[in-house]
Amino acid sequence: MDDAPLLRVRDLVTTFRTDGRTVRAVDGVSFDVPRGATVALVGESGCGKTVTALSILRLVASPPGRIEAGAIDFEGRNLLELADRDIRDVRGNLISMIFQEPMTSLNPVYAVGWQIMEGYRIHKKKSHREGRARAVELLRLVGIAEPETTVDAYPHQLSGGQRQRVMIAMALACEPKVLLADEPTTALDVTIQAQILALLSDLQKKLSMSVLLITHDLGVVAEHASAVVVMYAGRVVERAAVRDLFARPMHPYTRGLLDSIPRAGAAGAAGARRRLRAIEGMVPDLRALPPGCHFADRCPMRIEKCTREEPPLLSVGPGHDSRCWRADEVSA
Amino acid sequence: MSERAGGEGSLFQPPAQPPAKAPGEAGAADAGAQPAGSRTLIATDRVSKYYPVQRGLFASRERFVHAVDGVSIRVRRGETMGLVGESGCGKSTLGRLMLRLVEPTFGRVLFDGSDITHVSQRTLRPLRRRMQIIFQDPYSSLNPRMTVGEIVGEALTIHRLVKTRAEEETRIVELLERVGMRADALNRYPHEFSGGQRQRIGIARALAVEPEFIVCDEPISALDVSIQAQIINLLLELQETMGLAYLFVSHDLAVVQHVSHRVAVMYLGKIVERAPAEQLYREPRHPYTRALLAAAPRPDPERRRVRLVLEGDVPSPIDPPPGCAFHPRCPRAVPGTCDREVPRLEETVEGSGHKVACWNPHTE
Numbered sequence A: 001m002d003d004a005p006l007l008r009v010r011d012l013v014t015t016f017r018t019d020g021r022t023v024r025a026v027d028g029v030s031f032d033v034p035r036g037a038t039v040a041l042v043g044e045s046g047c048g049k050t051v052t053a054l055s056i057l058r059l060v061a062s063p064p065g066r067i068e069a070g071a072i073d074f075e076g077r078n079l080l081e082l083a084d085r086d087i088r089d090v091r092g093n094l095i096s097m098i099f100q101e102p103m104t105s106l107n108p109v110y111a112v113g114w115q116i117m118e119g120y121r122i123h124k125k126k127s128h129r130e131g132r133a134r135a136v137e138l139l140r141l142v143g144i145a146e147p148e149t150t151v152d153a154y155p156h157q158l159s160g161g162q163r164q165r166v167m168i169a170m171a172l173a174c175e176p177k178v179l180l181a182d183e184p185t186t187a188l189d190v191t192i193q194a195q196i197l198a199l200l201s202d203l204q205k206k207l208s209m210s211v212l213l214i215t216h217d218l219g220v221v222a223e224h225a226s227a228v229v230v231m232y233a234g235r236v237v238e239r240a241a242v243r244d245l246f247a248r249p250m251h252p253y254t255r256g257l258l259d260s261i262p263r264a265g266a267a268g269a270a271g272a273r274r275r276l277r278a279i280e281g282m283v284p285d286l287r288a289l290p291p292g293c294h295f296a297d298r299c300p301m302r303i304e305k306c307t308r309e310e311p312p313l314l315s316v317g318p319g320h321d322s323r324c325w326r327a328d329e330v331s332a
Numbered sequence B: 001m002s003e004r005a006g007g008e009g010s011l012f013q014p015p016a017q018p019p020a021k022a023p024g025e026a027g028a029a030d031a032g033a034q035p036a037g038s039r040t041l042i043a044t045d046r047v048s049k050y051y052p053v054q055r056g057l058f059a060s061r062e063r064f065v066h067a068v069d070g071v072s073i074r075v076r077r078g079e080t081m082g083l084v085g086e087s088g089c090g091k092s093t094l095g096r097l098m099l100r101l102v103e104p105t106f107g108r109v110l111f112d113g114s115d116i117t118h119v120s121q122r123t124l125r126p127l128r129r130r131m132q133i134i135f136q137d138p139y140s141s142l143n144p145r146m147t148v149g150e151i152v153g154e155a156l157t158i159h160r161l162v163k164t165r166a167e168e169e170t171r172i173v174e175l176l177e178r179v180g181m182r183a184d185a186l187n188r189y190p191h192e193f194s195g196g197q198r199q200r201i202g203i204a205r206a207l208a209v210e211p212e213f214i215v216c217d218e219p220i221s222a223l224d225v226s227i228q229a230q231i232i233n234l235l236l237e238l239q240e241t242m243g244l245a246y247l248f249v250s251h252d253l254a255v256v257q258h259v260s261h262r263v264a265v266m267y268l269g270k271i272v273e274r275a276p277a278e279q280l281y282r283e284p285r286h287p288y289t290r291a292l293l294a295a296a297p298r299p300d301p302e303r304r305r306v307r308l309v310l311e312g313d314v315p316s317p318i319d320p321p322p323g324c325a326f327h328p329r330c331p332r333a334v335p336g337t338c339d340r341e342v343p344r345l346e347e348t349v350e351g352s353g354h355k356v357a358c359w360n361p362h363t364e
Helices: A049-056 A084-090 A112-124 A128-141 A160-172 A190-207 A218-224 A242-247 A252-259 A264-271 B091-098 B121-128 B148-158 B165-178 B183-187 B195-207 B225-242 B253-259 B277-282 B287-295
Strands: A007-018 A021-033 A038-042 A065-074 A095-098 A178-182 A210-215 A227-232 A235-241 A314-317 A320-322 B040-053 B063-076 B080-084 B106-111 B131-134 B213-217 B245-250 B262-267 B270-276
Touching (some): A021 A049, A021 A065, A038 A218, A049 A065, A095 A160, A128 A160, A160 A178, A218 A242, A252 B225, B040 B091, B063 B080, B063 B091, B063 B245, B091 B245, B148 B183, B195 B225, B253 B277, B270 B277
Parallel strands (some): A178 A210, B080 B245, B080 B262, B131 B213
Antiparallel strands (some): A007 A021, A007 A065, A227 A235, A314 A320, B040 B063, B040 B106
């Protein structure tokens, strides 16, 4: 039983209706999150990574959103088939989420302690006093200097880093088994980002949580994830263990992302001020996707077949899948 | 310390043409090298910007945010000076001070050898042509009610750089093509374009007046990873073909290092270290620079490090800590010195061009 992944996303399709048209924001996405592991979901804005996470907890606003197909297996249950009251019991309790923007995700009119204990009191049926004690404990856990005073502070009285810590405390209140962290450090300065990420991996070990880390930052992926799922225009284009992905990317998009980052360390004098190998063009409009591979028009390895027929996600090595007709040649 | 390397000519002297206009003749092409004939184009001399803080009705004394505090910096012709630091360190304010978009509280700004600190806006106008800015947010920095042609062409009309409508249109198309946009963008509106394309439009607007100096204020931070590299490449190419000087402001040390000849690191309104780009990376002296380098995650899973995590938040710039502003977070702070006296930005080895403001810098 321990070998089975804790969370399995299978063939997830989530659509949005805009201007009378239906857009497939998440289009047949599958991946596993093993127990205690960190899986990174990588991609650029609009690729569907946030919608995937929201779909797991069924938090996609409907309308305009709709989960059309797929299954999300968690501890022997398909979350997509649960009754509303049962999914409520999962949200924030067994699976919780850290949102990207700590400024807009906290309620400005409640003290942070109240917001941290709200879910805990409901899910665990605790009194206000117990809730408050738990909030103080959590604030201490996430490294807030004076938790007894901060518990009564309002969001605007805290710095960005402190607010993000509060968001983490909220997400951890019920000791969830899975944490969905949506760009948890994107809005923060690098030194604060380093603090928060160190804290997250520390807590992950302590609580043996699984983490789905959503990010566009490949540096963060390299340092914190064990497996990576790369998304492009609603599709999974590559899936691999983190070392394999960085050592031997098997999809031209992944390769392009890795090549386009300036690397202060590796470059030195020789690399400085050189042209970067940028990916040409831009992300396609989901309302007007080209036939064939979604990445084809930007792909340096495109062949005629790519514009006609979309490649399936195929195994290219142990635990390594790629959606490319020429996957073998990408890192050759 | 004279920063007046440039000529002493009158303010009304006709603007010099940027050097090396022809492609392929660029002086700044060599990797990591200083641009040839490196004359100072723009400099600040101990420039400060303090903003008053509104206190309660009965505030006993007025207090100030020290956004920029006595900074001297210069940018040579054709050079990229990188300016890196975390939010609130004053890097954007410094860029705006250099353009006199923000008036300094103390200190001077020198452009091409002339003191422009106190000249009137009218006198400044011909100089405005020679310095431009590219903003971080390509969504809010383009007027949504103007077409791309109007946005790019506005400055051409204001500075009377074109005589006829036909000439104006030719010039706008030329500018759009130069930044990698198609001519048919002319009659379209900003909302029809993606973030990366809007940033290209912003760059075309800046180039319209043929400036010599451009402040690039976090020009790629709002863009997707795959687009960031496109814009970096464009900026490098324009610099080589047009001989532009950049102040490249960013929080991302890897990006700054990649595009810059020299880099200055700011913390709470002051420059704490400044060095040739490659040297700053190889031999960072200031503990804060080290912390910044250590904190930036690297895209290499084989090199996961146990890293030095800097504790605490950046202190408030309203009442910066006494002594070195970094001392409360500094792992190398010397009690009795760092918390009392402000370290000066001084050269580590004479003639090295590597300066650090620290009482206890790293030595290797």
